[in-house]
Amino acid sequence: MVEETPDGLLFEDHDFSSDLLRQLDGLRHRRILTDVHICAGAREVPCHRSVLAASSPYFRAMFCGSFREKGQAKVRLQGLDPPSLEQVVSYVYTGQVHVTAQNALPLLEAASMLQFPKLAEACSTYLQGQLAPSNCLGLARLAEVFGCESLRRRAREVALTRFPEVAASADLKDLCAWELRDYLGDDGLCGEEERVFEALMAWVKHDPRARTRHLQDLLGQVRLLYVHPAFFHHAIASDALLQASPACRAVLEAAQRHMSSACWALPWVAPRSSxxxxxxxxxxxxxxxxxxxxxxxxxxxxxxxxxxxxxxxxxxxxxxxxxxxxxxxxxxxxxxxxxxxxxxxxxxxxxxxxxxxxxxxxxxxxxxxxxxxxxxxxxxxxxxxxxxxxxxxxxxxxxxxxxxxxxxxxxxxxxxxxxxxxxxxxxxxxxxxxxxxxxxxxxxxxxxxxxxxxxxxxxxxxxxxxxxxxxxxxxxxxxxxxxxxxxxxxxxxxxxxxxxxxxxxxxxxxxxxxxxxxxxxxxxxxxxxxxxxxxxxxxxxxxxxxxxxxxxxxxxxxxxxxxxxxxxxxxxxx
CATH class of the missing domain: 2.120.10.80 (Kelch-type beta propeller)
Known part of the structure; x- marks a missing residue:
């Protein structure tokens, strides 16, 4: 593109940068001027330090700072999936990557660790399209670890809006107590309180020895006044684990009194916003x-x-x-x-x-x-x-x-x-x-x-x-x-x-x-x-x-x- 200016011509070649990357990628494959090998597992990927440093804050700090890797011929990266590392390096030189069901998660982990936010967002977008009640809890947890906010937010939304199905998934039993409390106490949870209670008890009974101590706190997240009285009487009030806890018995007795008097003024019985x-x-x-x-x-x-x-x-x-x-x-x-x-x-x-x-x-x-x-x-x-x-x-x-x-x-x-x-x-x-x-x-x-x-x-x-x-x-x-x-x-x-x-x-x-x-x-x-x-x-x-x-x-x-x-x-x- 040529544009006239008062003192001459401004020439812009929009293809130059992409051609340059292709040339550098060709040099990399022929191992010409490569000055470092990035290693994961048994895989060694030849690269140019300058290209890596220009592409990511992670590599810029590694090769331009005072880290020992600055002068090493081989740099080993721990905890990375070797194929994912190769795909990240290919992305650095070509700007392209093929995200699939098989590589989306390890590629997200690699992109997050090596600080390629656009690549991480591409993996997140793909995974958001794969969200289902059977996998949303696990993906929400991984998104939290990788700092992928959009995936975490969308996975949590699926978990809350489709809670009855999520409660039947195996991942629910793997949540820790504070994670379960966070879901059960969310005003946006869409599900009858009977299903909320059943999910709580399924989680506790998966490992009663370790989890019974959390029962009173988690029971407080169930809006008991929105439970059908017949279910309350037959399924909740008669539960052996709840009856064995004096604190839980006190919660049930208070709920039963308020159900009988139709008193809805207490904050712990407020309806969910959903x-x-x-x-x-x-x-x-x-x-x-x-x-x-x-x-x-x-x-x-x-x-x-x-x-x-x-x-x-x-x-x-x-x-x-x-x-x-x-x-x-x-x-x-x-x-x-x-x-x-x-x-x-x-x-x-x-x-x-x-x-x-x-x-x-x-x-x-x-x-x-x-x-x-x-x-x-x-x-x-x-x-x-x-x-x-x-x-x-x-x-x-x-x-x-x-x-x-x-x-x-x-x-x-x-x-x-x-x-x-x-x-x-x-x-x-x-x-x-x-x-x-x-x-x-x-x-x-x-x-x-x-x-x-x-x-x-x-x-x-x-x-x-x-x-x-x-x-x-x-x-x-x-x-x-x-x-x-x-x-x-x-x-x-x-x-x-x-x-x-x-x-x-x-x-x-x-x-x-x-x-x-x-x-x-x-x-x-x-x-x-x-x-x-x-x-x-x-x-x-x-x-x-x-x-x-x-x-x-x-x-x-x-x-x-x-x-x-x-x-x-x-x-x-x-």
């Missing part, structure tokens, strides 16, 4: 047609609704709750057969597996009833029974022993109540009597005492409206009205929130990220006609305002709307 909350819609009447089996999940990142595995049956006016990362659909009228049969059935959904299975049935068949979850329990109450009679009964499901039991009956039986739990109490707002007249009552159940009391109030006239807990208040959302009431249980007072856009009923409501989301329902038009809705709106308590979030995929009412909390995020989720 956990996600999901909004689900289940069943209901779709497009004014028959009851649907559809289950929809809100994908907030994509801004769209995704279809999940369908409900096993068409259930008219069933109720649904979320408990321990699962969804329980309770009762309802089974309309699949053409005949309306009131059902006591319980169906349980796992988002991880995207599957439904039959659960333990309720003691009584019921529909148009209320349900709520608290601690380890599900409460199902009111509604209509098999003979379409109004029910005042309540039953409770204990997830730790998979059984239903009868509890104290309500003072007044209702259907379509708004139900919520707060501070060891179950609150039942309004609802309808058997003649579909609104019931102006708040009925309160004390969970630990198994007793009810009722309060009459003119503020309550909700019908077919949900209730949700938002912060320290319970919100009763609509119900043939635009009104949203916020009830303060401690002060026993109501306050009005910003009205909804329409007079709504039969809609769904759930809290996600500290905001209230309302889905679908039916609304009263200005001419007093009833219209089905596909609305999707959000209420922000900070600004006391509503914003539209778009539309549901179709009109929907009498559906269940709930938040599934604390799901370990995984790319495999449906």
């Amino acid at each position: 956990y996600r909350d999901f909004l689900l819609l289940l069943g209901g009447r779709k497009e004014s047609q028959q009851t649907t089996r559809d289950v929809l999940l809100l994908d907030r990142q994509a801004g769209q609704w995704r279809e999940l595995a369908k409900l096993p049956a068409r259930l008219y006016k069933a109720s649904a709750v979320a408990l321990h990362r699962s969804v329980y659909v309770l009762g309802g009228m089974a309309v699949s057969t053409g005949r309306g049969l009131v059902s006591p059935s319980v169906y349980v959904y796992s988002l991880k597996l995207n599957q439904w299975q039959l659960g333990e049935p309720m003691r009584e068949a019921r529909y148009s009833h209320g349900s709520t979850a608290h601690g380890n329990f599900i409460f199902s109450l009111g509604g209509l029974g098999e003979g379409r009679e109004l029910l005042g009964s309540m039953e409770r499901y204990d997830s730790s022993c998979n059984a239903w039991e009868a509890m104290a009956s309500m003072p007044v039986g209702v259907l379509h109540p708004a139900v919520a739990t707060k501070d060891q109490r179950l609150y039942l707002f309004g609802g309808e009597d058997v003649m579909q007249n609104p019931v102006r009552l708040i009925q309160v159940y004390h969970i630990s005492r198994n007793s009810w009391f009722k309060m009459e109030t003119r503020m309550i006239k909700n019908v077919c409206a949900p209730a949700v807990v938002l912060g320290e208040r319970i919100l009763i959302v609509g119900g043939y009205t635009r009104r949203v009431l916020a009830y303060d249980p401690r002060a026993n007072k109501f306050a009005k929130c910003a009205d909804m856009k329409d007079r709504s009923m039969h809609h769904g409501a759930a809290v996600l990220g500290g905001k209230l989301y309302v889905t679908g329902g039916r609304r009263l038009a200005p001419d007093c006609s009833v219209e089905d809705s596909a609305a999707f709106d959000c209420y922000d308590p900070e600004t006391d305002s509503w914003t539209a979030q778009g539309q549901l995929p179709h009109t929907l009412f009498d559906h269940a709307c709930l938040t599934l909390r604390g799901i370990p995020y995984s790319p495999a989720l449906p």
Whole structure:
């Protein structure tokens, strides 16, 4: 390339340096002007000191400093793989190297030791493409040794995001105690706490004599309050190694107390940052047609609704709750057969597996009833029974022993109540009597005492409206009205929130990220006609305002709307 300048021509030969390297490589192969042999094992590689010193700080220090190798004819490098040494020297003279599955690791070690960062990064890039649950722990450890940060970071990411598979690998048992603690305690670990506990115990039992002393410290990395109560009782609390340790027994007893009281305020039970909350819609009447089996999940990142595995049956006016990362659909009228049969059935959904299975049935068949979850329990109450009679009964499901039991009956039986739990109490707002007249009552159940009391109030006239807990208040959302009431249980007072856009009923409501989301329902038009809705709106308590979030995929009412909390995020989720 020639470029004119004020005082002449600037000539640049872009091929000169590469031609020079080729010439030097030819001289090296013919051993012309070579003045040093670099040795590894039985392999001796002839080189030019000046070329090596110019290519790497390692060789520059060796041949230009005061080291004894400066004048030696043969320099032996310990701990290097001989073929890798030859490949590094070839790279110095040609700028090329062929990285394969067979040579990537020893070549990375040689490049790191001899201070060729670009070659080390090339090996790292190749190895990152080969990462899998079966090798990520070992590669993360090697990357730490070699100072290869990008490989270490990516290997750790695979270990955390695919932890259930990583826990089954042989490498897990080879970790030292501090390495295992580092993984188990990471907020970004994606996996159920049951699998975290199983990984811990597999590691301990691999060498119990040496590792039992670490048990208490490592047990502290398991978020025990996110373990299913049945697993806690049968697998954790009964483990012989844990029971043999007084310190571990104390941890388990404290966890059991807090699980029973649903206390989530302690820092050692904080959820992992890898956990996600999901909004689900289940069943209901779709497009004014028959009851649907559809289950929809809100994908907030994509801004769209995704279809999940369908409900096993068409259930008219069933109720649904979320408990321990699962969804329980309770009762309802089974309309699949053409005949309306009131059902006591319980169906349980796992988002991880995207599957439904039959659960333990309720003691009584019921529909148009209320349900709520608290601690380890599900409460199902009111509604209509098999003979379409109004029910005042309540039953409770204990997830730790998979059984239903009868509890104290309500003072007044209702259907379509708004139900919520707060501070060891179950609150039942309004609802309808058997003649579909609104019931102006708040009925309160004390969970630990198994007793009810009722309060009459003119503020309550909700019908077919949900209730949700938002912060320290319970919100009763609509119900043939635009009104949203916020009830303060401690002060026993109501306050009005910003009205909804329409007079709504039969809609769904759930809290996600500290905001209230309302889905679908039916609304009263200005001419007093009833219209089905596909609305999707959000209420922000900070600004006391509503914003539209778009539309549901179709009109929907009498559906269940709930938040599934604390799901370990995984790319495999449906």
